[in-house]
Amino acid sequence: MNRVFITGASSGIGAALAFLYARRGAQLGLVGRRTDALEALRTSLPGGGHEVYELDVRNREALHAAARHFLAGGPVDVVIASAGISAGTLTEELDDFDVFEAIVATNLNATVATFEPFIASMKQRGQSRLVGVASVAAVRGLPGAGAYSASKAAVRNYCESLRVELRPSGIKVVTLVPGFIRTPMTAHNPYKMPFLMPVERFAEQAVRAIEAGVSYKVIPWQMAWVAALLRCVPNGLYDYFAVRRKRKPRLHP
Numbered sequence: 001m002n003r004v005f006i007t008g009a010s011s012g013i014g015a016a017l018a019f020l021y022a023r024r025g026a027q028l029g030l031v032g033r034r035t036d037a038l039e040a041l042r043t044s045l046p047g048g049g050h051e052v053y054e055l056d057v058r059n060r061e062a063l064h065a066a067a068r069h070f071l072a073g074g075p076v077d078v079v080i081a082s083a084g085i086s087a088g089t090l091t092e093e094l095d096d097f098d099v100f101e102a103i104v105a106t107n108l109n110a111t112v113a114t115f116e117p118f119i120a121s122m123k124q125r126g127q128s129r130l131v132g133v134a135s136v137a138a139v140r141g142l143p144g145a146g147a148y149s150a151s152k153a154a155v156r157n158y159c160e161s162l163r164v165e166l167r168p169s170g171i172k173v174v175t176l177v178p179g180f181i182r183t184p185m186t187a188h189n190p191y192k193m194p195f196l197m198p199v200e201r202f203a204e205q206a207v208r209a210i211e212a213g214v215s216y217k218v219i220p221w222q223m224a225w226v227a228a229l230l231r232c233v234p235n236g237l238y239d240y241f242a243v244r245r246k247r248k249p250r251l252h253p
Helices: 012-023 035-044 060-071 094-125 146-169 199-212 221-232 235-242
Strands: 003-007 027-032 051-054 078-081 129-133 172-178 216-219
Touching: 003 012, 003 060, 003 094, 012 027, 012 035, 012 078, 012 199, 027 035, 027 060, 035 051, 051 060, 060 094, 078 094, 094 129, 094 146, 129 146, 146 172, 172 199, 172 221, 199 216, 216 221
Parallel strands: 003 027, 003 078, 027 051, 078 129, 129 172, 172 216
Antiparallel strands: none
């Protein structure tokens, strides 16, 4: 039986991955901020022995304690750091600095803290997976979303560094790069979302990539082409179109 530890399991991508792994017979450690949502998820999952941990992933001590508790039940095969938040931020707005810090702490720092407790035991086995969740927003900086774009670009580069560091150990580091996925995070985006994908389909493709140990996977495939093209677009042309793009709402309008 595979054992899988997932942060951000209360909803969205984390919950969809939990459902899919549970259907495959995995035993899960589920981390989220809302006890009611975690308990509802655990009740709905097939199988048994799933553990839930109500905590904020920015609390490194609490996150490590949850990891140690789950590790006490046996070796862990897959760790997925899918906790993430998004909001519009403007550097000129002083009230947005705390939002910027929260986004970076949740999306980047908590990814590191999620992986930390598992690496030593995984090295002994050499067949495990660490999975980080970046975003196509990491490819080019989006106006009005500096914190989110920066945090996801950092996740992508961090996971690449970690992948190379751990290569001799046999641990695979997988970077998932979602495009627009139908989740609560994208539900209120005030702009068009090309190739919007149901979260269940995303989870299916993500699990296949994780099992294969793919180093970097953009989902859906259409967004992989978009991302590749965006890297090649000259700054002047990118700026011309990006400045006209609608922006994600700020928390302090």
